[in-house]
Amino acid sequence: MKVALFGATGLLGWSVGQAVLRRRYNLVSFSGNGSDELKGIGRVTPLSITDDQNLTRTLLDEWPDAIINCSAISSPDAVNESPRKSHAINVVATTRLAEIAAHLGARFLHVSTDMVFDGTQSPYRSTDLPNPLTEYGRQKLEAEKSVLATTDDNLIVLRVTLLNGNSPSGQRSPHERILNGLATGSPPLLFDDEIRQPSSAGNVAEAMVELLERSNLNGLFHWAGSEEVSRYELGIRILDRFGFSSNHLKRGSRKEAPAEIANRPAHLTFELNPLVGKLKTRPADLEEQLAELTIPAQLYGWYRENADDPTRYVARF
Ligand SMILES: NC(=O)c1ccc[n+]([C@@H]2O[C@H](COP(=O)([O-])OP(=O)(O)OC[C@H]3O[C@@H](n4cnc5c(N)ncnc54)[C@H](OP(=O)(O)O)[C@@H]3O)[C@@H](O)[C@H]2O)c1
Missing domain, CATH: 3.90.25 (UDP-galactose 4-epimerase; domain 1)
Known part of the structure; x- marks a missing residue:
């Protein structure tokens, strides 16, 4: 399987790249700034996902079997500072990636957040009604809806919680x-x-690569660690x-x-069923994280x- 990974230099993307390679899949990775040699995953090609022409041409050239989107403006403060720029990345370009994936017949895995909820009714199921309190949460919810509208199958939107882990920066x-x-x-x-209910980038990455392999699992799912904590x-x-x-x-x-x-x-905590009953990867407890x-x-x-x-x-x- 050839996997195209976007956001490979980020906290989650770096772990996902390593997990893809551990399973011996072929990896091509991208981020806005790129990296000549990122430890554990090698070269990350610079490519802004807002550059529609370059994005389309590159993916048509590569024709991957799966596309993973870990690119985002992921800090609520950064979204508040530049809401329009963030919207172009978090919503418009993300939707475009999903459309290209559908065109190529590639499996698409997009990452979303617990911040689509208002935090008054935990634990949340993926069927619960979102009510984001921040502009970041609103953009992530808008992206979920437009990604899920692009196709009925071969697509996962995975909401994850606060991530522990090691980032390249x-x-x-x-x-x-x-x-x-x-x-x-x-x-x-x-x-x-x-x-x-924190999780770790490493554990989420394992779950994501397993989801790439499980083509019978499609739609919106929740994943987190096994413990809640202030x-x-x-x-x-x-x-x-x-x-x-x-x-x-x-x-x-x-x-x-x-x-x-x-x-x-x-x-903000998640009900982990039904996914927890379907994957071999287990949610990590805090000690493991x-x-x-x-x-x-x-x-x-x-x-x-x-x-x-x-x-x-x-x-x-
Ligand atoms: N971190 C958390 O606690 C957390 C919790 C819940 C959900 N999430 C979600 O998980 C996903 C990954 O988050 P993260 O924390 O790993 O993010 P991150 O560390 O901020 O990394 C973001 C990645 O996006 C890339 N990027 C930004 N703008 C881009 C553009 N215009 N074109 C291409 N790439 C671009 C960055 O690359 P460059 O810097 O090279 O541009 C970087 O690789 C996001 O969808 C986020 O909403 C994260």
């Missing part, structure tokens, strides 16, 4: 943000009443994994937060000097 995932915050003297404020408690678990005391974190509550932050969904995490390369010197107990972490390179 070392700045994307919760542990990378927390450690970067500590290193620059601005530890993040984490709420003890904002509940999530953002604050997740921060404590992350610090503990790397041998930092919990004193380094700022604890907060949604009730005291400014409106634009308090507007984030309070409690934390065990995958590494210190970003650019922080390693700082980490060795500043961790309360650096012996808690066995370095992997």
Whole structure:
């Protein structure tokens, strides 16, 4: 199987590229900026998915069996800063990718988010009514609808939750943000009443590659880890994994937060059936997710000097 992966330099896309290669499939990968040599997956070709002509020509040349879309403007703050640019990527170009996939007869796997829900009725089933509170959530919902409208089969939209994991930039995932915050003297404020069901990029990637192989599974599905946790408690678990005391974190509550932050969904968890009963991949628990995490390369010197107990972490390179 030949797989075309979009967003290969991102937190999730990097893991998906590695999972595709582990199963010995053929991989061609793309991102806006590209990379000459990304560890574990090799060359990532620069290609903006908003460049319709180039996108169409490239995919007609490659004629892949499957297309995976992990490209997005994935931070709600970035979407608020440039909503039109984000819409062009998150909605318009994503729909175009789905149309090209249908034309090629390629299986299409698109990634969406728990942020399509308002966080008042967890755990959510994929059949529950979305009600996004943010522009990011609204764009992701619009993309889901237009992607699902392109074809009746050979298509998966997978909603996932907050992702742990290691990103190529070392700045994307919760542990990378927390450690970067500590290193620059601005530890993040984490709420003890904002509940999530985190997963890991590695585990989601395994589930996604399995979904590529399971052509009888089509439509909208949910995937997450097996445990729910507040953002604050997740921060404590992350610090503990790397041998930092919990004193380094700022604890907060949604009730005291400014409106634009308090507007984030309070409690987002997923009902994992029916997918959990159909895949061999199991949802990862928090211990498994934390065990995958590494210190970003650019922080390693700082980490060795500043961790309360650096012996808690066995370095992997
Ligand atoms: N991270 C999470 O916690 C989380 C949670 C739920 C759902 N999701 C969803 O999961 C998917 C992946 O998220 P992520 O966190 O891995 O995102 P990410 O780390 O921000 O990566 C985004 C990727 O999109 C690429 N990209 C951005 N603009 C592009 C363009 N115009 N043309 C081509 N590529 C472009 C980026 O490449 P360049 O930088 O090279 O342009 C990068 O490879 C998204 O759909 C997101 O909504 C993420």
